[in-house]
Every structure is written in structure tokens, then in C-alpha cells.
Amino acid sequence: MIILILNIFFKTVLVSGASFSQVHQTPAEVYKSPGETAELRCVHSIPNYNQILWYKRSKTGQLQLLGYMLASAAFPEAGVSVKMNGSADTNEISTLRTEQLSPIGSAVYFCLVRRVNYEAYFGQGTKLTVLDPNITITPPTVKVLKPSKNECQNEEKKGEKKKTLVCVATGFYPDHVSVFWKIDGDDVTHGVATDNAAVQVGKYYRITSRLRVPLRKWFTEGMVFKCTVSFFNGNETVHRSGWISGIEGPGASTIRGKYLRITQNAKVTYVVLIFKSVIYGVFVVFLVLWLQGSSGKQNN
Known part of the structure; x- marks a missing residue:
């Protein structure tokens, strides 16, 4: 029931217009082997805000509160294996350390910056994966x-x-x-x-x-x-x-074939016209020469 309420709260605040530009959470992604420790950092630039809550969201979508910091005082949840240090004050760094990681530690972790009776702001989130030692990291x-x-x-x-x-x-x-x-x-x-x-x-x-x-x-x-x-x-x-x-559209080959036939016919027509023009030109030259020859004979 607590997890369900937190999940609803998480979605409500995240959708309510929280701005990532004022909250910076790092790293965005991290891999760890079983037994190792991961350290996440959160810093904000919101004046007079001095409280940071840390959440863990599993692959099933369940949201778990890990604890919170009020100024430089840390208040981890009972039964949660994490350590919080630093400060939640403006422009100060708050850290979350998860030790002795196991596969169930794979999740997305969020910091939430808040002040009583004011709007809350989430960080971008950190995706943490605890690697299976029997599987090699492989790109797609x-x-x-x-x-x-x-x-x-x-x-x-x-x-x-x-x-x-x-x-x-x-x-x-x-x-x-x-x-x-x-x-x-x-x-x-x-x-x-x-x-x-x-x-x-x-x-x-x-x-x-x-x-x-x-x-x-x-x-x-x-x-x-x-x-x-x-x-x-x-x-x-x-x-x-x-x-x-992309592929050739339907009917494009028919249109192209028609175009080629028209182009070919136009070429043939053009060649015929050129041939006729040449014949006509030769005939005209022959006629002019013949007329000149006939005129010369008459003058003689």
C-alpha cells in the first residue's frame, strides 16, 4: 500500500511541471558488478530548498523511498542498505551510496528536491544495472x-x-x-x-x-x-x-516505359525530319546550279 501511494505521488509530481534544469543528478547510467558500491549525486540550484528524498524504481514499476536528507542530516529508511552524505541545501551535493550490490539493486534511482508547501522537483534519474558475470556486455x-x-x-x-x-x-x-x-x-x-x-x-x-x-x-x-x-x-x-x-511507386515502370516510347518516337520523327531537310537542301542546291547553267547557255 505504501509503495502504491508513493508511485502515485511520484507520477503526480513528475507530470506537474517539475523542471530538470534546476536539478542535476549524475551519473545518468552506470554498470556495477555484484558486491560493488555505486555512488549517485544530486545537486540543485533552487533558493531556500533544503530537503532531498531518494527513490528507487524497479523494473516492475514499484517505487521505494530509500530515505531523505534535511540540510546535512541524513534519515535513511529502516531496513534499507544505503548511506546518504553531503547536504540538501542549495548548490550543495547530496550523495547516495548503495553497497554490496546484488541483482535486485538494478533499478532507476531518482532524487527529489522539495520544500514543505512548495512544488517538488525530480532529477533526471540514474539507471543502475548490476551485471550478470556470465554475460558479456554486447551492443545491439x-x-x-x-x-x-x-x-x-x-x-x-x-x-x-x-x-x-x-x-x-x-x-x-x-x-x-x-x-x-x-x-x-x-x-x-x-x-x-x-x-x-x-x-x-x-x-x-x-x-x-x-x-x-x-x-x-x-x-x-x-x-x-x-x-x-x-x-x-x-x-x-x-x-x-x-x-x-524507399522503393519505386506502383505504376512508375509503366509511366517510365510510356515516357521512353514517346521519347523514342520523338527521336525517330526528328531523324526523319532532318533526313527530309537534307534531301530538300540537296534538291534546292541542284536546282539552283541547273538554273545557273541554263542561264549561261542562253547568254552565249
């Missing part, structure tokens, strides 16, 4: 799939004007990824639907993202649709991409 393999023929037929029957491209990223561990789309080098967010979270299949993860594009773009031969997956490898963020090109 990315592939973009074109629309199925059945989808195309169904959409044309319904009169819809969109096609769906699917980006599939597979074989990565852990699940620290973000998906982005580009069309001919331009970022695109409209029409994008990405899975809320990666799904673990065996040892590794998989995530999909879908992009709905207008028919005119899909049926533009050579237009490039690129899907990029950003993956944090523990030291830096690396990128893996897949792409697909």
Missing part, C-alpha cells in the same frame, strides 16, 4: 524491415496513406538503449512508436520501434530511412544503425 544488431505486402494491400483497400517500417534491435546486454529515426538525414519523431522497455530473450535483450511514413515518401526511390540505437557500454555511448531505401 540493428535491422530495418520494410512494410509487409499484406499491410500494403490492406492499407490501399482502406484508403490509408501510411506505411509502417519496423526497426529491430537484438542481441544486446544490458538494456541501456535509446532508439532514434532519421529520414534522409533529418531527425523524425512524428509517427514513431518504440517499445516502453527492452525485452529479455534468453541472456540478451530485444527492442523494436515502428515508424509510420506517408506513401509518397515510401514510394520515393532512394529515400533513406535510418534507425539508430544508442547503447551505453559502461564507458561511453556507442551507436548502431540499420537502414532501408
